[in-house]
Amino acid sequence: xxxxxxxxxxxxxxxxxxxxxxxxxxxxxxxxxxxxxxxxxxxxxxxxxxxxxxxxxxxxxxxxxxxxxxxxxxxxxxxxxxxxxxxxxxxxxxxxxxxxxxxxxxxxxxxxxxxx
Amino acid sequence: xxxxxxxxxxxxxxxxxxxxxxxxxxxxxxxxxxxxxxxxxxxxxxxxxxxxxxxxxxxxxxxxxxxxxxxxxxxxxxxxxxxxxxxxxxxxxxxxxxxxxxxxxxxxxxxxxxxx
Numbered sequence: 001x002x003x004x005x006x007x008x009x010x011x012x013x014x015x016x017x018x019x020x021x022x023x024x025x026x027x028x029x030x031x032x033x034x035x036x037x038x039x040x041x042x043x044x045x046x047x048x049x050x051x052x053x054x055x056x057x058x059x060x061x062x063x064x065x066x067x068x069x070x071x072x073x074x075x076x077x078x079x080x081x082x083x084x085x086x087x088x089x090x091x092x093x094x095x096x097x098x099x100x101x102x103x104x105x106x107x108x109x110x111x112x113x114x115x116x
Numbered sequence: 117x118x119x120x121x122x123x124x125x126x127x128x129x130x131x132x133x134x135x136x137x138x139x140x141x142x143x144x145x146x147x148x149x150x151x152x153x154x155x156x157x158x159x160x161x162x163x164x165x166x167x168x169x170x171x172x173x174x175x176x177x178x179x180x181x182x183x184x185x186x187x188x189x190x191x192x193x194x195x196x197x198x199x200x201x202x203x204x205x206x207x208x209x210x211x212x213x214x215x216x217x218x219x220x221x222x223x224x225x226x227x228x229x230x231x232x
Contacts, residue, residue, distance in 0.1 A: 033221070035223075043223040108156070
């Protein structure tokens, strides 16, 4: 959806380097999800952010939510070949009454390749 | 083992021949959803269901039907498949949108459909 933009579309990094993927929503977020997908396979849940300023970590992957900008960033420290795949953010937008809208809309994904 | 299963995993069919892709979850989840994934378009929601007998259209519902007669099953029906429905399909389930701490969506392994 164009209402949820991910950048960059693809990324090639050298093993050991850090990297950041961004996800920006044009609508107010109720929750923001990060998933990882191996090519042609199902999605693996990484983490969910709901509160402004919230930061969560899973192994060497950290995600933050900037409520003012309606943006989330996913940061990988010291990348490894096992980090390669497609990273997708998913938005649960806020409904008119302030709760969850009830469904999840995904960005187009960021394809990450890590060179050994 | 908690999981979402889809069948078949691979299917090649011809235009107009009705088909059903089954989806089943064993986690007593209320929320289930179907997505299709296409190169350059990302993951797009077809239909979702908040509970038994409650279904709603997602972004791309045309040409698809769903039903939710039981909590665990959410089949995707293509009454008259066309080549533009060639895609990778994913089923997902969760306890329910908006329930903090239990919003993780679990994805099935995917069904690769080719319509000739």
